[in-house]
Amino acid sequence: MKQIFDQLLQFLQRGIAEIFRFVHLVWTWSSDQITKMTQAHWENWPLWKQILLIIIVAAVAYAVFIAAKQLWEAAVHVLSAFASFLAALVVTLPTILIAGIIALAGLWVINNLNFSSLRSLTIFQSSSTGSLNADNNSQSGQTTGQGRRETTGIR
DSSP states (O other), X not given: OHHHHHHXXXXXXXXXXXXXXXXXXXXXXXXXXXXXXXXXXXXXXXXHHHHHHHHHHHHHHHHHHHHHHHHHHHHHHXXXXXXXXXXXXXXXXXXXXXXXXXXHHHHHHHHHOOGGGOHHXXXXXXXXXXXXXXXXXXXXXXXXXXXXXXXXSOO
């Protein structure tokens, strides 16, 4: 079972690494293309190419704006989730504190409570057990001495 779990974790780790590699490749390629576009010598171009370049720059800017907006929303969600996690940690503090106090008290009782020091309780238990045995023996027809009560054959 451990081997299957380890292989699953390794598979997930490789998959996540490949996703990040692919994202890096796309970002690098796209930023190179945008950089090349901004370095174009558009001053010598005819007016219609300059207008087309302005339209392309606007489309690229809009796409980058949409990507930035999505990244911003994702960052807000991550921050919100982190804040919720921190709030959950704070909310559980009293319960965790109570669990620690119970553990401390339990260990203190186990280490410090000694039933042999409670002689009156021990004496009370042994005397009541002895009288119960004597009562049971007398009810069954037996005495605590050497003799035994015999039954007669009368029915």
